[in-house]
Amino acid sequence: MNRLPVLVSPYGPYADLALHVHDLTIRGHHAETLLAADQAEAITLMLGDHRTHRVSRLGRMYALRSLGRLDEAMRIAEDLIEDQARLGGPKATDAKIMADAAEVLINLGRIDEGLHYAARAMAVLEVAPRKGLRYFSAMASLGQAARCAELFELADDAMRRCMESFENPDDLYRSAAELTHIELWLEWALRLEQVGRVEDAANLFDKCVAVLENLTDGGIDSPLGSAVLAVCYTKSGRTAEAFELVKIFLPKMREAGQSNETRLLHLAHGLVLRATGEWRAARRExxxxxxxxxxxxxxxxxxxxxxxxxxxxxxxxxxxAVLESLRGHVEALWQLRLDRRTMLRQAYRRVELEAARATADLAAASDALTGLGNRRMFDRQMSTVTAGGSLLLIDVDHFKDINDRYSHGVGDRVLGEIAAILRSHCRHDEVAIRFGGDEFALFLATGEDEARKVAERIRRVILARDWNTIVPGLKVTLSMGLAACQVGEPGRDLYDRADAHLYSAKRSGRNQLAAA
Incomplete structure (x- = not known):
């Protein structure tokens, strides 16, 4: 049956469902976002599209965060982190989810935990590919988390890297990131003004105006950009121009439910009214x-x-007295901001040390020839195996003859090829082991029926492989023994059963799987 070609999306085969969720929350329609997420998640679960399901859940988390329902948002963030660890995925996606979790934690007041997640995201992004949408999205999330912690320098750097991830300066995503970057400058300038750094604040206001006017001249028409520009105009003394923008955009944004733009426009309007001595009207805004x-x-x-x-x-x-008290509070928060910079550096150092220890542990538990787990890893896995999983033991048939006839170099290449095939058949939570000579093991996170299918696929791939490309006349087959872990069964007993099945496969003529 012929099929129409379908574009492959990194977000899953039914990505439009999740992208609709994200589009709604980006436009500020958060209540509608939650309804759309309900539908998207139900459909994607039914269709088995786990990637799109995760993307939809992420959109739901953004909506809940914007609505101030932070505890619910945090539960989703924790679920997404767990899913990512279990199902795997690109490094930039790992970093994005951690940065989003950091933002929620920081807004919940759990600063230490939030900065630790931000440090983890930073460490992952240091080794992630620095081009493309995933990196862009992860850096944007890191910038937002840093902004929530008022770590403006880090947020500024993250947004700069975010924009640099797109080579085309006219790219839509890059333009959106530039507007977010300018909004960051505005918030930074307002904070600087509050702590008495008026000159630094004025420079940032002027910088915002220059970039926004350039974007406007370039044909970019953005309500967010106009709202930010209105505030910056008032801070630069250009109240008449600010008022014109308020008149145009405030009614539209209020009617459209665009709370972020509306909030900024109310601020600009209040500043304009205060500048003309209309105190009561300014307070209303x-x-x-x-x-x-x-x-x-x-x-x-x-x-x-x-x-x-x-x-x-x-x-x-x-x-x-009220104003002085508020200024004291603002200055105390600014000092906390400086303390957070130190806390983030310490958290980043801890993450580096954890990564170094993990690398050392992995090296100690890895087989030097194949890169699979070694006997140490095998023993560790045997101590943690539980019901619902299976152990597959594998021997290369007549491997000594391969070494004797073709050389140990050829034998090593055979082992490397087999290791690569075993690794390709492992899911994220499954482990492939070479625990000596030509002996391999797979710890599979499935019951016996599914494990049999995996074993047979591996055996057929090995059998169909053209081994003549290594050396003419070479043939390689595998004997396998499978045992599914029973409730309460010790690892030693599981191994003995799998080993008995392996020897049964050998006695029955090799190149086959034996199981209960």
Whole structure:
């Protein structure tokens, strides 16, 4: 039967379902996102499309995070991390999920844990391929996590790398990242202004204006860019231009439910009104922005602007005391920000040490010739095997004859080829072992019926392989013994049963599988 060609997506064969979920949350329609995620996850589970299911779950997590339902978002993040460890995937995807978890943890106030996940994401991204959508997405997530921790320098660097991952400067994703980068600069500038670093803040406001005006001249029409530009105009004294943007975009964004853009436009409007002495109207705008704020850092920003407005409208000791108290709180948070930089460096160092130990452990448990696990790894796996799994023992038939007839070099090449085939038949949570000479083992995470199918596939692949490409006349076959682990069965007993089946296969003529 002929089939139409289908584009292969890294996000799964039914990627459009998950991309619709992401599109809704990107546009700020978070309640609709959750409904779409319900449908996408039900369909992808039914169809067995686990990759698309994970992508949809990620979109759900973003929506929950934006709605302030952080505990629910964190449960999804933990599930995604567990799935990624079990099912495997590209390094950049690992890093993205860890960075997203870091952001949720930081917003929950679990700073230590959040910075540890951020450090893990950083370490993975150091060795991940630095081009393409996966790296872009992971770096964007790391930048967002750093921004939530007010680690603006790290966020700035992450967003720069994010944009550099696309060679085409006109790429849509790159343009979106550039707008996010500018929004980061705005938040950084507002924080700098609060702690008295007015000149540094002014430089960043000017930088935002220059880049945004250039984007506008280049034909990029973005509500987010216009909202950020309106705030930066007010901070640069260009209140008339800011007001024009507010008039155009605030009603549209409010009607469309775009809370982020609406919040920024309310801020810009409040600043314009305050600049003209309309204190009460300015307070109304700042309160409107405050009501749209989900995160503590956002709320603090508008509380600060309200306090300044109160001092201007009702000068006196009471309002001044409130403002001074708020400034003290802001400065204390800024000091915490500096402490987090140290904490992140320490967390990154811990991650490096953990990786070094893991590498050393892996080397000690690896076979030098084939790269599979060695006898040490075999013993470790035997101590942890549980019901539901199976042990497959494998011997190369007449391997001594291969060495004697063709040389040990040829024998080593045969072992390397077999190891590669065994490795290719292992899932993420399964282990291939060479524990001596021509003896191999596979720890399979399946029951006997599925394990038989895996063993037979391996045997047929070995049998069909054209071994003449190594040396003319070479033939290689395998004998196999399989045993499925029973409830409460010790590893030693499982091994004895598999070994007995292996010898049964040899006595019955070799090149076959024997099982219970």
């Amino acid at each position: 700042f309160r409107a922005a405050l009501e749209l704020s989900v995160l503590r850092s956002q709320r603090l920003l508008f509380q600060y602007e309200l306090a300044i407005t109160a001092v201007l409208e009702f000068p006196g000791e009471a309002t001044q």
